[in-house]
Amino acid sequence: MAMATLTQPPENSTATLYVVATPIGNLEDLSPRAARILREVSVVAAEDTRRTATLLRHVGSGAAMLVADEHHEQRAAQKIAAHLAAGQSVALVSDAGTPAISDPGGRVVAALRTEGWPIVAVPGACAAAAALSIAGLTHTGGGWIFAGFLPTKTQERLRVLADWKARAADDLALVFYEAPHRIDETLAALAEAFGAEREILIGRELTKVFEQSVRLPLGEAVAWLESDANHARGEFVLVVFPPAERQAVASGLDEAAEKVVSALVAAGLPTKQVAQIAQQLTGVPKDLLYQRALALKD
DSSP, X not given: OOGGGSOOOOTTXXXXXXXXXXXXXXXXXXXXXXXXXXXXXXXXXXXXXXXXXXXXXXHTOOOEEXXXXXXXXXXXXXXXXXXXHTTOOEEEEOSSBOTTSSSTTHHHHHHHHHTTOOEEEEOOOOHHHHHHHHHTOOSGGXXXXXXXXXXXXXXXXXXXXHXXXXXXXXXXXXXXXXXXXXXXXXXXXXXXXXXXXXXXXXXXSTTSXXXXXXXXXXXXXXXXXXXXXXXXXXXXXXXXXXXXXXXXXXXXXXXXXXXXXXXXXXXXXXXXXXXXXXXHHHOOOHHHHHHHHHHHHO
């Protein structure tokens, strides 16, 4: 991107680029602040002006619009800079959710930030965050990696999945987006890459009327998808759990407690002592720790 072609901010300018999150399916999720910003700005830079026009009518905004899709981000950055230089604040939106997260917007923000324009986040709906909040992650730290959409070609998809698996190792969950016409191939690829026992949350049509989420082993995911034609409809968010998650949940312990008990058992300590030490370190009930230690010694 040719950064030097952008108009730079004059001194004492108050014009601002607002990066505004919009609903991913339920208009009630638009924050009052986001609605106010959309009414107050002079211009809205949109991924699809036709879709955004509906949202602007909903909030009573008369803002002008310009296109900021993935094919026109450089041109959009130039136009936005010109509006800002004229003292007109601009809102950047995508079709749904938060701009620049698996959506256009990142290049626009990078270009304008390089030139020194003020940029303000107006947070709101994000499909990845919504799915993570209902997944029930219990691993230490709750860490995760956002992987977005996978490649459409089979071998490239498997190669990318192997890379994500190596990055996540045993410690991080992985979050993917997928479209309905590829969900069957993606679930099969995930099972091949991570194994049938690894658990996944499948979130479908989040925040919409027919929202659905299910947690199950990857080996059962394709069968679940095929069990009802409705299961393949809508946009998907997939959360692949860390490998230690299933074992810890099955034993009733979180991952931290599981690791403590496993380490003490591996050190050869008596079961009663394992339970006593682990209880002091984790606060988990001693009887639960004792039973887990027994199971590990069998």
